[in-house]
Amino acid sequence: MASLMVEPTTKMLDQWAALINSGYPEIDVEREITTTAGEIIARTSFGLSYQNGNKVFEKLRAMQITLFNSNRYVGVPFSKWMCPKKNLEAKRLGKEIDQLLLSIIDARKKSLDIGTSPQKDLLGLLMEGSLVDGRSGKSLTARELVDECKTFFFGGHETTALALTWTLLLLAMYPDWQNQLRDEIKQVIGDGEIDFTKLADLKKMGWVMKEVLRLYSPAPNAQRQAREDIKVDDLVIPNGTNIWIDVVAMHHDPTLWGDDVNEFKPERFKDDHLYGGCKHKMGFLPFGFGGRMCVGKNLTMMEYKVIVTLMLTRFSFSLSSNYRHSPSILLSLRPRYGLPLLVKPL
């Protein structure tokens, strides 16, 4: 799968080089990386061509923006009547996305039925699991496959793109870490093509990723519902209550992390690589927890390392004076005004 990530990233970096050559060294890397991550998740999820993937991607993005204003009412009784116009628009977009995905699944089923081997992407693996006696069977319905595809697509591209975006912001602010990662890449990967089996040895890059996810968690909250009355000190949370767990607040709590909680210190993950020295084992939750923990965690770590390696071996990054720091929650935690950076070829 890692190889599917190299081509879209290289294409993006080539475009950056062309822009810089024509006198535009300032690039809004957030927008660029989000598009590339969308292309990567489309390829790794359902092997889509860029064109098809892009259509689904654009509609999902429109749906996300439409839903933004109404999402705070999730779980509130009768909430669908609070923003009727937006809900109708989201429903329409949802139908169009379903149609696009259903046509992809249908084409795949037809090719499975004539004996073509399943494609090695996430949809291919799901459909392989649905084969009965070598023919497409009934264990996962087309509807269920559509829902799985949407979850991968929705959950899988923006979060990763934002992890990369916030990383570039922090690396632009801390050029010493940029250099440390470049040195590590040289030692572990060398100058040639990426040997994917070596990605796990990019230790410092792993610390940087975790520290970025701590400071700017792309998924700023996790949701749960109380299945029984729960007592927390003097407070009782009644059975059935919808709970939003504020991950950003936990990641910035000095009682959990110490007085340097707001500082960028990737080395806090050096000796305690799972919890970064946090005083509570549930204090670091960028991927959620328990049975609903993110299923894309390993895929995203691979993608992160591939993309950061490719970016840092070609360019250096510094802050543009046009950058306005305003992290804001639009379902995910994103830079409200994008991330314009000055990009320089090495």
Ligand code: HEM
């Ligand atoms: C930096 C990148 C990512 C972050 C920060 C992230 C974060 C999260 C979080 C917080 C949850 C909710 C967990 C919970 O409620 O306990 C989640 C769920 C999920 N994520 Fe991710 N994710 C990332 C990348 C991905 C990728 C690349 C994929 C796709 C392959 C993916 C697929 C999913 C799915 C399918 C779920 C739902 C799991 C379930 O409900 O059983 N995620 N993710």
